[in-house]
Amino acid sequence: MHTEHGTQVTDPAGLPQRALCSSCGRFVGPYETCPYCGARQQGRLAVRVVKIVAVVLATVGLLALWWAARQLPIPTVTAAEAQGTMNMAYVEVQGQVVGNRSYDPQSAYLAFRIDDGTGEIYISAYRDVVLALVAEGRVPAPGDEVTVAGTLRIREDRVSLTLNVPEHLEIVRPTPIDVRAGTLTALDAGLRVRVQGQVRDIFSPYEGLTLITVRDDSGQVTVAVDQVVTQLTGALPPLEIGQQVTVVGAVTVYRDTPQVVPASVADVQIVGGAPIAEAPETPPTEEPPIAEETPLPPTPTPTPTPAPRALGSLSEEEVGAWVRVQGEIVVLEGFSAGVKAILDDGSGQVTGLLWMNLYNDLPDPPAFDVGAEVLIEGEVGVYQGELQVVPEIAADVTLLSPAPPLPWVDLGSLTAADVGRAVRVRGVLAPPETFSAGQRVLIDDGTGTVLVILWSNVLEELPQPPEAGMILEVAGMVGIYRDTLQLVPRTPWDWRP
């Protein structure tokens, strides 16, 4: 092995005078005293002095440097100030957490972005730092105001900072502002809000992301619960459509559309229900791990349900508004994609438009018929000058009193005066006949016959298609075409083999 020693001149040729003893002239090299004659060599700096200086510098100097370093505050920089020459600096940055976070529990990696008003800075943490933050329940969420100190990394395309010490992350979670779902805009991005409303839809576009549509009377907003939230704070409970929930979260923008991103699954609370438990790995703490500017009320209180609007008070100016109406179904007719029910509450009439999938989801679709008293929540729309209220989900339709059964009629008694009536008949089918928009089939009840028209949208949904000799009950609207009476089932539910 090669060892290191002080440099020694071993070749006598060209030796300087200083390397020779001033008394006897023999080679003394670095000796202070000649080993041959004992003469003390003049003009040499004692190695002992150098040793003392080295030790003093290495110890006292290091202590002084340590002391001086401790007195220095960590410098604060902004994204705009950060530049290449600051690479690897230990600095502090402040800003609001924006966008999605990345978290990998396997490798214990956490990353998020903050915006300090001058630009964005990517914060990342690894291994033990992440484990400590997760254990302490101090993982920043979108909307949080954070102060982070760490090692600055400047890249061509971004400024990033590595958090080396859990204590160098301070989080302040702003107090949420109560807002109505429909009032949120992209300009609210970054605000921490609280929305109360009804779960309208639960959708998972891909594994790890759950989108919950929450609606109140002002409109709707999407609540985005990504994998990071569930990994860090536990699983979402099986929410059901129609449940009233309160959601606290930060407003973020996805494709110009605002959405609410909760920091924890505990921020999604079922109104009147028990709050969703925190993740089991989060230990209970006396102090909340993340400081809230003002503590939240523990249990959300249900918002009082507004009284139904008088139908006569609705106007085209309210198109797009969410309303709640009540009335009796005076007419129910089918169309290619659903049914239209004309409601009457005495003050006016409005069409309730139910898409077929929604109608099928009703607890008892045949009970939603002429004579039923219903309560409908929906969006106001206008179609061909006709005011409509369009519910979104089956929970928007409440059957206050079911429709009485449709009247039985003998086919022989049907006349042109019955056109527009909803009736029921029973009889035997003749062979069906196909035409361009569906099938027609003659039904005979012994007193007479009538042509039953099955439009293709109804025909395709029938549990049992028509065939000759089939005995069944058929409900529908009486119509007339080229002086011939017809019975037109409005939905597949009118076809009762």
Added chain:
Amino acid sequence: MWELLGWALVGTVAASLLALVPALHIYNVAGFLIMFSAALSPYLPPESLAFLFLGLITGYAMLNTIPSIFLSAPDDSSLFIVLPGQKYLLQRRGYEAVVLTGIGGLGGLLALGLLTPFASRFLPVIREVLRAHMGWILWTIIAYMLISEWPKGTERAPAGLRRWWEAWQSLTAGLITFFLSGLLGFVLMYRSIVPVMVSYQNLLPAFVGLFAIPWVIQNLLARVQLPEQHIARNVDAPLMTIFQGTAAGVLGGLFAAFFPVVTGGIGGFLAGHATAQRDERAFVISQGASKIVYYVGGFLLFFVPGLHLTRGGMAWMVSTLYTSYTPERYYWATAVVMVCGVVAFLLSLGFTRVVIALTRRVSYRVLSWGTLVVLVIVVFAMTGVGGLAICAVATGIGLIPVLWGSRRMNAMGVLLLPIALNMIGAAEGVAGFLGLL
């Protein structure tokens, strides 16, 4: 494309000249360029700057052997060349030592070229495999570094404690050096007094103090007189020796280039242990290969598509302005390095003659004082008064192994200790204990 080669050749020639300035590290020169990169950008776009840096690092890695051998002013990666280099020097064979390291450097370049077709396929895999093992590998290196040093003594001291101390003082000094430099590393990592605007040079004063200045002080104390140098027409190196030295150097250099925190000095240390006991010529060649592979190969990793590996100061500086994405750029960078390496080798032969002529006319003592002044000016210019203070403390620590005869490599504790503790999650506790959080 040819413009990029042009910039790289400019860098090579510039670095070859600058490498002759004792203890002026090419990272300092690149640092100045980064400082003025915004102003230079109309003439020197980021990609051209990256290739200029490629030329700079290649030229520097090849020619910094000259001041290391002739002026004993090494950086941490050429630490192990100094002693065998001086041995050659005092045998009037300094020129030959430069040529041997140059041969090692050319071998290192050849190895880098041969690795190019496989690098983008295998290195990302190796990186993923090693990712989870970095901590214990680093601690193994530290352990090997510390326990591979043996007690030294003349056995002439009186028996008992004094004899024990004579043998063990170098070991004790080594451990103290490692510990003190590690503490210095903690201070620099968490609360450096270097101004935040020049943090990218945070380690410069420490490295100059730990490695360069102690050599210069030693030269001043030892009053070395250089003998007349012989310009040899051939070198004493059989092919097998060249192969052995190059292979060991390439392995050490690759390890240093690929592994975080492990610098060229440690790579050279490992390469040295693989060769020194066999043949001193192989040792010198291995140091040349290791140095080139560490500096140039480490920077080339920055160009490997899909690897996203930033190793070494040069890559860190360039990464603030430029990112390479395509295989085509990587192949081009490798080709440029080959050309620049050969040019630098040829330049090293001429410049060695220049330095020999210089040392004939100017006394070694004057050159040493000049080197010291240059070092202090560089540190002050880059990092200010704070940097000088760090440099002074680091010099004190760097002198301990010089004065007590232990391995200077222990001063690498400045990087190894904080990073290795960080990798096992203990750095935070130590920093907290030191009140640096």
